[in-house]
Amino acid sequence: MKKEIEVKVCCGTNCYIMGGSELHLIKEHLTEEIAQLISLKGENCSGNCHDFSRTQKPPLAWINGEMIENASIEKLKKEIVARSHK
Numbered sequence: 001m002k003k004e005i006e007v008k009v010c011c012g013t014n015c016y017i018m019g020g021s022e023l024h025l026i027k028e029h030l031t032e033e034i035a036q037l038i039s040l041k042g043e044n045c046s047g048n049c050h051d052f053s054r055t056q057k058p059p060l061a062w063i064n065g066e067m068i069e070n071a072s073i074e075k076l077k078k079e080i081v082a083r084s085h086k
């Protein structure tokens with residue numbers, strides 16, 4: 001049995017207006033087999049979007065704890081599909 005893939009999407013204002021709102025629809029862009037492996041959660045702003053010493057570009061998402069900056073549906077999809085084969 002394949003392992004669950006935890007996907008967290010930032011719901012903070014910076015990430016939301018930079019495209020994060022569409023990331024919540026990621027399951028619609030995956031095959032049914034892969035979508036059922038996904039545990040999708042919203043996260044509050046972690047502060048990474050406005051910490052200029054780290055300069056993470058919003059929108060931010062996390063896949064199994066690994067931060068994805070400048071996240072897009074295509075970027076998340078690629079990362080999720082790669083992890084679904086492990």
Ligand code: FES
Pocket residue numbers: 010011012013014015016044045046047048049050058059060
């Ligand atoms: S709004 Fe997403 S990390 Fe701040």
